[in-house]
Amino acid sequence: MPEPSGTIWLQVLSPQDEAVVNTSQVDVIGAAPAGSVVSVNDDIFLVGDDQQFKTTLSLDEGPNLIEILASDENGNETSLLLTVTYEP
């Protein structure tokens, strides 16, 4: 279920906050309202009718910050900050 926050919702299915992974890349998978703008670190998406977004990020060894923002045309914005640790 979408997580309400203000008037726009943002849901991140993967990765989980504080996840520790052993690969140098991680898939960020989530959902937001159709037509909303989502940025995941330096990647930008215009969310389609399926409300899904997905991108693959490269990780540095050690702790990494994943910053996900979603906004709508009215200027409503919500965000999530996740930390993911890459342990080779």
Next chain:
Amino acid sequence: MHKYRFFLFLTLSLALLLVTSQAFASSGNPQGQHTPGPNTPGARATEKANERATQQAGNPHGKHENFKGTVSAIDSTSITLTLRDGSSVTVGLSADTRMKFPGRPDLRPTSIQPGMRAMVRAIRDQSGNLIARAVMVIPGKPTKIHRVGIVTEYMAGSSITIQDKNGNTYTFTISGEIKLLPPERAGTLAVGARVTIIAPRDPASGGVIVKGIVIHPATP
């Protein structure tokens, strides 16, 4: 005969004393890893955090341990975090500790202050002390912003100014390659277009440099 008995008694006494002193000496912890401290909540919490860290590590001398929390103290030699469960953990800093400040290249290790959130990746040295391999500061707010408005000025490759629904105007620098979405509406980017601009929250020396522009469909 009396002399012989006296020396025998003396020898046995010395041997007994030696054995007894060794027995007392070995009753302590030879590695000194567990030292009962004051029974304060803080001390108990720290001890609990260290115990948990050791449990998480499995191999306390070889595996990295990760801690996320709020900086409660920091100096040139160590950083102390208050963890989510209220416990605290102190990790040593060294010249090899890597500092990360996502989205804030202006920050320096001396910029880390109590109250900031941070993630620490640490490893235990031969003495069992935690030493930080990396410290990453977690920003209180996202390092980027999404700004929605109507374009009031646009100079391709140079700058773009928008006015939001409250009448505030924002000017952004266009430098290098930016992402225009959706590609089929890139040609409609002009004065009057409704856009969302993605840019760093904190201005760089050259102004707020646009990362991307999303052009929304024209409203009838």
